[in-house]
Structure formats: C-alpha cells, structure tokens
Amino acid sequence: MAHRVGIIGGDGIGPEVVGVALKVVRAAGVELDQVDYDLGGRRYLATGEVLPDSVLDELRGLDAILLGAVGTPEVPPGVLERGLLLKMRFALDLYVNLRPFKAGPGRHNDGVDFLVVRENTEGTYAGEGGFLRQGTPHEIATQGSVNTRMGVERCVRFAFELARSRERKHLTLVHKTNVLTFAGDLWQRTFDDVARSFDDVGTAYNHVDAACIYFVHDPGRYDVIVTDNLFGDILTDLGGAIGGGIGRAASANLNPARTGPSLFEPVHGSAPDIAGTGQADPRAAVISAAMMCDFLGEGDAVARIQKALDTTDDVKGTTTQIGDAIAAAC
Numbered sequence: 226m227a228h229r230v231g232i233i234g235g236d237g238i239g240p241e242v243v244g245v246a247l248k249v250v251r252a253a254g255v256e257l258d259q260v261d262y263d264l265g266g267r268r269y270l271a272t273g274e275v276l277p278d279s280v281l282d283e284l285r286g287l288d289a290i291l292l293g294a295v296g297t298p299e300v301p302p303g304v305l306e307r308g309l310l311l312k313m314r315f316a317l318d319l320y321v322n323l324r325p326f327k328a329g330p331g332r333h334n335d336g337v338d339f340l341v342v343r344e345n346t347e348g349t350y351a352g353e354g355g356f357l358r359q360g361t362p363h364e365i366a367t368q369g370s371v372n373t374r375m376g377v378e379r380c381v382r383f384a385f386e387l388a389r390s391r392e393r394k395h396l397t398l399v400h401k402t403n404v405l406t407f408a409g410d411l412w413q414r415t416f417d418d419v420a421r422s423f424d425d426v427g428t429a430y431n432h433v434d435a436a437c438i439y440f441v442h443d444p445g446r447y448d449v450i451v452t453d454n455l456f457g458d459i460l461t462d463l464g465g466a467i468g469g470g471i472g473r474a475a476s477a478n479l480n481p482a483r484t485g486p487s488l489f490e491p492v493h494g495s496a497p498d499i500a501g502t503g504q505a506d507p508r509a510a511v512i513s514a515a516m517m518c519d520f521l522g523e524g525d526a527v528a529r530i531q532k533a534l535d536t537t538d539d540v541k542g543t544t545t546q547i548g549d550a551i552a553a554a555c
Contacts, residue, residue, distance in 0.1 A: 237495025239293025343457025
C-alpha cells in the first residue's frame with residue numbers, strides 16, 4: 226500500500242537532496258503516493274504567501290511530509306521560520322523533535338550513537354513577547370519561555386520510552402536549573418515523576434553548558450538526551466559536527482499521537498551558495514527519509530537504507546553520484 230507523502234523541496238539545495246532521498250526510498254522498496262507542494266522562499270517572493278490555510282488543511286490529510294530546506298537571502302529572517310516551519314510544528318502538533326547522531330566506522334568519534342529528544346512546540350519558540358517603545362532609545366524587547374506540565378511531560382515520557390527501547394537504557398535531562406529556576410524546576414520535577422514509571426532506565430542530569438563540553442570531549446557518555454526547545458536547537462547543531470558534519474544531520478518532527486502527519490527534514494538549511502553545483506551531501510536527507518519510513522512502519526526498508534548508508538559511507542562525488550551509490554546498495 227502506498228503512503229501518501231507530501232514533498233516540500235523548498236529552496237536552494239532542498240529539491241536536490243530530496244530528489245536523492247526519494248530515489249533511495251523507492252530503491253528500498255517503499256511505495257509512495259507523492260504530493261508536491263511549492264512552499265518556501267521562492268513562493269513567498271513571487272506571491273507573498275508563506276503557508277495558506279488551504280494548504281495546511283491539505284497537509285493534515287497526509288501520512289507524512291518530507292522537507293528539503295527553505296530560505297533565500299532575499300526573505301527577511303523570521304518570515305519562513307515562523308510562518309512555515311513553526312506554523313507546521315504548532316498546527317500539526319509536532320511536539321517531539323528527534324535527532325540521531327551516529328558516527329560511522331573510521332570517522333571522528335567512531336562508535337558514538339545517541340539521540341536528542343527536543344521539545345518542539347513550547348519554550349521560547351512559542352512566541353510570547355513583544356516590543357515597547359520600538360525604534361526609540363528606550364526600546365524594550367521581551368521574549369518569554371512557555372513551559373506547560375502537559376507539554377513537558379509528553380516529551381519526557383516519549384524520551385523515557387525511547388531510552389527503554391535501546392540497549393543502554395539511559396536518559397539524560399539537559400537544562401539550566403540553577404538559573405532558570407521556574408522552567409528548570411518544572412522540567413526536573415516532571416522528569417523525576419515520570420522516571421518512577423521507568424525503573425529500568427538509568428537517569429542523569431547535565432546543565433546545558435556542561436553538556437556542550439561533554440559533546441566535544443566525551444559524547445560517548447550519552448544514549449538519549451531530553452531537553453527544551455531552545456537548548457535542543459543549539460545542542461543538536463553541535464551534535465551535527467560530532468556525527469560527521471551538518472551534511473549528515475537529520476531530524477524528525479513527530480506527532481507521536483498520530484493525529485496528523487509527522488515531518489522529516491535534514492537540518493543543513495538551503496545553502497544557496499552551493500545550490501545547483503552538485504556539492505550538497507544528500508545523506509542527511511536520506512537519513513531523514515529513512516526516519517520517515519521507520520515511522521510509517523517500513524522496518525525492512527529502513528534496514529536496507531541503513532546498510533546502504535554504512536557500505537557507501539566513504540563514497541565521494543556529486544550529490545547525484547552519492548545518491549546513485551546509496552540507491553544501488555539498497
């Protein structure tokens with residue numbers, strides 16, 4: 226049975242790497258009913274539209290969404306981030322951002338294999354704040370952080386269940402409880418309460434600044450990490466360097482309740498400076514597509530894609546050449 230999947234190629238290298246990812250998924254035997262959407266910087270510049278409500282309603286009926294990248298230098302910061310990416314996260318209740326970091330054989334940090342579970346719909350990204358006396362010498366800007374017991378608990382519970390499914394069975398909470406004494410306290414108390422139902426999962430806590438040090442000097446200590454929206458955003462970019470570079474950094478924006486589609490995307494951005502040159506590494510998009518297949522229940526295909534990625538880890542060449550090698554190995 227074909228999965229109905231929305232494809233947002235987007236801008237820059239987005240269409241290139243998504244094209245490769247789709248080729249690999251089909252080579253692995255997954256049937257897709259592909260629905261293409263013209264969203265991103267090009268559409269905004271041409272029409273002034275970011276994500277019309279009619280398109281959002283269509284997206285709700287899909288099984289999953291695969292996104293390449295959005296953004297062009299001509300679009301002001303925040304337009305696409307808030308109007309497209311965050312709007313989809315909030316409207317589709319994509320409350321878990323899952324990012325895997327695995328260093329393959331022979332690469333720096335060989336053997337590192339951990340996951341970051343980032344809360345994806347609250348925190349500072351909820352948009353609480355505003356300006357007072359904007360444009361004057363006395364201007365004030367406030368930016369609040371929204372943390373609800375419901376939002377924190379469902380994210381923490383997902384992380385515990387994920388840790389329980391892995392061999393090491395260990396979960397680390399990362400926050401800044403010594404300074405953010407309100408939000409941090411809610412996260413810590415919720416973490417401790419949920420932990421009582423998972424006595425087979427080991428736990429730890431790190432301040433986010435300490436976690437940055439450990440990411441660089443001792444990333445092997447981690448199995449699964451759970452953290453808030455802002456800290457997770459920053460830590461996972463650092464994690465991309467640990468796992469072999471931003472060209473291998475994948476992500477899943479999940480609705481674990483499956484009340485709507487989940488969204489899968491590489492996190493390298495649109496890279497307009499190399500668009501059309503064949504220099505983009507498509508592996509992050511391929512890994513993201515494999516995560517999509519896993520969420521859709523295509524376990525056999527995921528195993529084939531992962532094996533193909535491992536056997537072609539040292540393949541170099543253009544975007545197309547790397548993609549062809551991965552697809553041929555599936």
